[in-house]
Amino acid sequence: MSELIRASAAELAQRLAAGEVSAVEVTQAHLDRIAAVEGDVHAFLHVNEAALDVARQVDADRASGEALPALAGVPVAIKDVLCTLDMPSTSGSKILEGWVPPYDATVVARLRAARMVPLGKTNMDEFAMGSSTEFSAYGPTKNPWDLTRIPGGSGGGSAAAVAAFEAPFALGSDTGGSIRQPGAVTGTVGVKPTYGGVSRYGAIALASSLDQVGPVSRTVLDAGLLHDAIAGHDPRDATSIPDAWPSMAAAARDGASGESLKGLRVGVVRELDGEGFQAGVRQRFHETLEKLAAAGAEIVEVSAPNFQYAIAAYYLILPAEASSNLAKFDSVRFGMRKDVAGGTVEDVMGATREAGFGPEVKRRIILGTYALSAGYYDAYYGSAQKVRTLIQRDFDAAFEQADVLVSPAAPTTAFAFGEKLDDPLAMYLNDVTTIPANLAGVPGMSLPMGLAPEDGLPTGLQIMAPARHDARLYQVGAAVEALLEAEWGEPLWAKAPRLG
Numbered sequence: 001m002s003e004l005i006r007a008s009a010a011e012l013a014q015r016l017a018a019g020e021v022s023a024v025e026v027t028q029a030h031l032d033r034i035a036a037v038e039g040d041v042h043a044f045l046h047v048n049e050a051a052l053d054v055a056r057q058v059d060a061d062r063a064s065g066e067a068l069p070a071l072a073g074v075p076v077a078i079k080d081v082l083c084t085l086d087m088p089s090t091s092g093s094k095i096l097e098g099w100v101p102p103y104d105a106t107v108v109a110r111l112r113a114a115r116m117v118p119l120g121k122t123n124m125d126e127f128a129m130g131s132s133t134e135f136s137a138y139g140p141t142k143n144p145w146d147l148t149r150i151p152g153g154s155g156g157g158s159a160a161a162v163a164a165f166e167a168p169f170a171l172g173s174d175t176g177g178s179i180r181q182p183g184a185v186t187g188t189v190g191v192k193p194t195y196g197g198v199s200r201y202g203a204i205a206l207a208s209s210l211d212q213v214g215p216v217s218r219t220v221l222d223a224g225l226l227h228d229a230i231a232g233h234d235p236r237d238a239t240s241i242p243d244a245w246p247s248m249a250a251a252a253r254d255g256a257s258g259e260s261l262k263g264l265r266v267g268v269v270r271e272l273d274g275e276g277f278q279a280g281v282r283q284r285f286h287e288t289l290e291k292l293a294a295a296g297a298e299i300v301e302v303s304a305p306n307f308q309y310a311i312a313a314y315y316l317i318l319p320a321e322a323s324s325n326l327a328k329f330d331s332v333r334f335g336m337r338k339d340v341a342g343g344t345v346e347d348v349m350g351a352t353r354e355a356g357f358g359p360e361v362k363r364r365i366i367l368g369t370y371a372l373s374a375g376y377y378d379a380y381y382g383s384a385q386k387v388r389t390l391i392q393r394d395f396d397a398a399f400e401q402a403d404v405l406v407s408p409a410a411p412t413t414a415f416a417f418g419e420k421l422d423d424p425l426a427m428y429l430n431d432v433t434t435i436p437a438n439l440a441g442v443p444g445m446s447l448p449m450g451l452a453p454e455d456g457l458p459t460g461l462q463i464m465a466p467a468r469h470d471a472r473l474y475q476v477g478a479a480v481e482a483l484l485e486a487e488w489g490e491p492l493w494a495k496a497p498r499l500g
């Protein structure tokens with residue numbers, strides 16, 4: 001295994017800038033790794049044939065003395081929910097099989113402007129609906145820690161690619177936990193930025209009032225570097241916040257000393273612990289709290305009584321928005337078309353959607369259409385929106401008592417394939433800790449907090465901050481990471497099976 005694939009993006013950037021290694025060498029090392037482990041992991045739906053050309057151009061420009069951006073030549077993987085001009089973008093669905101968009105998502109354009117090297121498109125649950133990648137129309141991704149287990153979802157491909165050293169970092173999207181829950185179960189770092197912090201232009205929409213694009217990586221600093229590369233105002237996304245953002249990477253560097261933990265008020269959300277949480281996850285969580293207290297943090301218990309309704313509200317709001325967002329897959333404008341001999345336009349649309357959408361997508365379209373139908377609108381969608389406001393108020397109250405809120409990032413470690421496939425509610429419960437942040441628009445980070453004693457699999461700590469205070473997540477996250485790594489003697493990812 002080349003040592004280049006185990007280097008962080010920050011280290012690669014430094015070595016590239018110093019001329020110690022070329023972008024072609026770094027890219028080739030990752031392509032070799034992809035070739036070696038993809039048969040087991042299946043993190044990618046498409047590997048970028050142009051990756052080496054992009055790398056070669058970076059090397060040529062560097063050789064000619066051109067001043068290049070800091071991450072020039074660093075490879076990155078991209079979740080297939082994001083539109084890419086030169087690669088198919090399927091969102092994990094058959095209905096978009098082979099579809100190559102006519103434009104790049106803004107975040108992808110920003111990676112290109114930063115001269116990073118796109119390695120390919122990563123697997124995901126169809127249209128980001130799921131927590132295991134088992135709903136991908138192209139077969140599941142396997143968890144690099146245990147190939148019989150799920151890598152989380154919907155962004156299991158991005159998380160597994162990073163955990164298996166196929167990419168130093170990757171882009172994901174998080175509507176109810178799709179960056180953070182895969183992060184938790186693969187021992188990686190995942191961040192859902194503040195709603196509006198990162199452009200969604202060219203991100204295939206699931207639920208527009210919840211979706212955010214964000215980074216997945218092996219270190220908090222790397223997540224910050226990628227976050228910085230994609231953040232900032234985009235006039236093409238009406239929900240994009242116009243203000244400038246502080247550097248997340250700088251916050252991570254600043255946090256690593258641990259100084260910021262002194263006197264930090266860490267709020268433990270009572271409702272996100274206890275029943276339904278795996279014993280080993282709870283054990284690691286409470287040990288982490290003890291370590292934070294020993295490092296000078298003040299641990300306070302906070303209550304968010306309406307969080308218990310978050311999943312119920314989410315599964316009305318999300319299907320309502322998704323059913324309307326997915327109406328555009330009508331067989332006329334783009335994507336799959338199933339012709340029906342002698343049929344009407346409606347017949348063709350019906351046949352296409354029947355053939356093109358998988359079971360979870362159909363379930364949510366039916367749920368959403370029902371929730372929005374005349375006579376039920378106020379009872380379901382209207383009530384869910386009111387619950388959403390109550391959850392936002394719970395956050396406001398909690399952030400008066402605490403600077404950050406913490407919980408386990410997922411209730412269990414990675415489960416086995418098939419375990420929750422026939423039980424949608426059991427699948428939905430995976431996001432019990434992550435959904436509140438989406439409903440309120442606040443940022444959340446998941447980072448490794450050790451292996452669960454009963455199964456030796458990664459557990460994740462979630463840190464949440466008030467809206468627009470993403471930098472605080474990085475500062476605190478880097479401090480927690482340094483604290484835990486000092487005790488383990490090495491980062492968690494160093495314990496991952498080598499594969500390949």
Ligand SMILES: NC(=O)C[C@H](N)C(=O)O
Nearest residue numbers: 128129130175176177178
């Ligand atoms: N899209 C997400 O953030 C994942 C969530 N598990 C869902 O199925 O909606």
